[in-house]
Amino acid sequence: MSEGIEAIGINGKILLAQIVNFAILFLVLWFFAFKPILKMLDERKDKIAKAESDAQAIEKAKAETEVKTKAILAEAQDQAKKIVDDAVKLATSQKADIAQSAQKEADNIKAQTEKQLEAEKERIIKEAKLRLAEVVIVATGKLIEQTVDEQTAKRLTEAAVKESSE
Amino acid sequence: MKITTRTYATSLVEAALSQPEKLSEISEHFLQILRKNRQTKLLPKIISELEFALERQTDTAFGKAVFATTPSEQQLKEITEIAKKISGRAKAEITADVDKSLVAGFKLKTAQINLDNSVTGKLQRLKGALT
Numbered sequence: 288m289s290e291g292i293e294a295i296g297i298n299g300k301i302l303l304a305q306i307v308n309f310a311i312l313f314l315v316l317w318f319f320a321f322k323p324i325l326k327m328l329d330e331r332k333d334k335i336a337k338a339e340s341d342a343q344a345i346e347k348a349k350a351e352t353e354v355k356t357k358a359i360l361a362e363a364q365d366q367a368k369k370i371v372d373d374a375v376k377l378a379t380s381q382k383a384d385i386a387q388s389a390q391k392e393a394d395n396i397k398a399q400t401e402k403q404l405e406a407e408k409e410r411i412i413k414e415a416k417l418r419l420a421e422v423v424i425v426a427t428g429k430l431i432e433q434t435v436d437e438q439t440a441k442r443l444t445e446a447a448v449k450e451s452s453e
Numbered sequence: 454m455k456i457t458t459r460t461y462a463t464s465l466v467e468a469a470l471s472q473p474e475k476l477s478e479i480s481e482h483f484l485q486i487l488r489k490n491r492q493t494k495l496l497p498k499i500i501s502e503l504e505f506a507l508e509r510q511t512d513t514a515f516g517k518a519v520f521a522t523t524p525s526e527q528q529l530k531e532i533t534e535i536a537k538k539i540s541g542r543a544k545a546e547i548t549a550d551v552d553k554s555l556v557a558g559f560k561l562k563t564a565q566i567n568l569d570n571s572v573t574g575k576l577q578r579l580k581g582a583l584t
Binding site for chain 2: 416419420421423424427428431432435437439440441443444445447448449450451452
């Protein structure tokens with residue numbers, strides 16, 4: 288067989304040596320190059336898978352967060368609306384109270400003023416009556432003093448005594 | 454027992470009437486009793502009551518009549534009768550006075566009576582009625 292190979296120009300020994308060399312090279316490359324590379328590729332593959340898994344988890348968490356955020360926002364909006372509604376109700380109620388209080392105070396002031404005016408009116412009328420009575424009495428007294436002479440006074444005194452005796 | 458102003462006045466009048474010559478001693482003794490009983494603050498009320506007590510004890514109305522003109526004897530008698538009738542006393546001792554400012558009529562004042570039948574009195578009552 289070596290003769291046949293040699294016949295086609297191939298040296299059997301050299302071929303064997305090359306095969307051995309190739310085997311050695313293959314083994315060296317296998318242990319020092321292919322295996323670490325494969326290991327590295329496997330690790331990278333794992334990393335990529337983990338990264339994908341993490342990415343999916345993050346995406347899921349993001350989606351959940353968005354849902355929660357929307358729910359919180361909706362709740363916050365509801366609360367804000369409730370606060371505004373309550374504030375409006377309170378303001379309306381206070382407005383009514385303030386208006387009622389102001390009306391009551393105005394009524395009180397009006398009543399008090401009317402009472403004072405009535406009292407003042409009564410006082411003025413009373414005073415006017417008193418003055419008028421004084422004027423009437425003084426005038427009547429003066430008139431009587433001027434018209435009642437001694438004789439009339441005696442007659443009137445006698446009549447007064449008689450009147451009291453009866 | 455609490456002694457009233459009426460009791461004090463009546464007792465004083467009784468004592469004074471029974472022994473008029475010892476009036477100053479009776480009065481002094483009376484004041485000592487008031488001081489002892491710590492009732493001197495009642496003195497003004499007792500004095501007011503004396504007039505009534507005297508009227509009760511003597512059954513006489515003591516008073517004063519003021520006329521606008523000088524009263525006649527008849528008028529004085531009538532006034533005395535008026536005082537007896539109104540006060541319900543058996544007797545009346547009324548002194549007379551004249552005040553022309555009354556214009557006409559008279560006024561009678563005793564412990565129980567305060568009668569004003571003068572023109573000025575009537576005018577004052579009219580003034581009261583008008584006001």
